[in-house]
Amino acid sequence: MTDPFDKCRLCTGSKCCTYITQHIPAPRSLTDFDFLLWQVSHQGVSVFQAGDGWFLQFEARCAHLQADRRCGIYETRPQVCREYTNDWCEFDEQAEKHYKLHFADHAALDAYCRKRFRRWDARHAPERRSA
Template sequence: MTTALPIKPRRSQVADVANLCEYCTAKCCRYFALPIDEPDCRKDFDYIRWYLLHDRASVFVDEGDWYLLVHTTCKHLQDDHRCGIYETRPQICRDYTTDGCEYEDDWVYEKYFETPEQIAEYCDARFGPEPGQGVRSRKPTGLPMV
């Protein structure tokens, strides 16, 4: 017999005086995002394509700003979703508040890229095909003869 997991309340259902983190699974401790320059040429998009060739990396745009998102869990996140170094945590963690956090699971971005193919396709849509390339995909390689 399996035990049902408790339902996480919506932000609006949590009292203003309550600690929102008490109801969360520490989503904010499972990634970090670094601002990157908005790409404005094919070379910039090629760098982003390189980022996306690495495991657990994605790129998103929020309010016009571009970010590299690295999906990795903090080494000090404990099984109970609490910080193992709370008293000595870095300043960036101390400054973080739940005011605009991603507590709700329905967070969306203006643009979100997970694969190098997605960013290449977006680049081609923005700039058109590269010189010498048609608008069609390359001819696929044939299957080997057996």
């Protein structure tokens, strides 16, 4: 097992500084999942369920991550960065995923919804066409 103090030195991607997550209410209905489907249709947006709930993930490299993989504002970095530990982080994630569910894109979420909801394909009311 890797010494946790060596992880950040060995970690070449600095993955923890290249995305943000946003906690969201657990989706339940057809409408909830249809809305998520719109969100994950955008490049760099994914959704996952972990032990502590559902989250949107946005791939977005932090502007303060320097070429040498150090934080450019280390002394004044935000609290969320200060509280983050490498006890279990993306470095470990490469070997063992912590997701219960993970949908990287529209196709993955659509396939899941198709299995979860019998009426998935019929969820949209017939569209009215103007004369």
